[in-house]
Amino acid sequence: EVQLLESGGGLVQPGGSLRLSCAASGFSFSTYAMTWVRQAPGKGLEWVSAISGSGGSTYHADSVKGRFTISRDSSKNTLYLQLNSLRAEDTAVYYCATGVGTKGSYYFDFWGQGTLVTVSS
């Protein structure tokens, strides 16, 4: 059974940093692209970042480019998202998900339950 468990969310001040983690199990982690999708309170879904199975290619939405970094550690079956220079508009539930496809063109077949990031002073 595929399981994705996010952690690392919390309350952070504007301008601060956080690192989110997503522990994966139940599938061959290194063969799957992975992604982060966020959802602001009461709003829709917004794709944030994606990384290829090998980790050699990464993709970021313009809204987070230069501030967020996606990475993965296949030895730990874990996906990460480093969030820097956080803004109030980054407040959201952050979901990790498995990606199917190639070269940044993915749909998402398995999702974690999400971790809440709140940016506020």
Add this chain to the structure above:
Amino acid sequence: EIVLTQSPGTLSLSPGERATLSCRASQSVRSDYLAWYQQKPGQAPRLLIYGTSSRATGIPDRFSGSGSGTDFTLTISRLEPEDFAVYYCQQYGRSPPITFGPGTKVDIK
């Protein structure tokens, strides 16, 4: 960037009725790379349809997807009580960026 528009914003129907949800893209979606997700309150999204019309594993056949180019449809043939939720379309044909529609809420009439 491809912008997706979903209509209607809210669809009020009764169990047993047919639901037709629309997703329109601002540009043609390459290779019909269009997916649909269902999300219930407090839960993560669930993949329903990918590649415009292929059902994901375990998805009942009352869910079907169709369309091409810029116009896509999700149809739920007969609504079950568990189908009342928000539905999002997503394009992955011209990406990044991957984009989602704003969602259609299907609620009980």
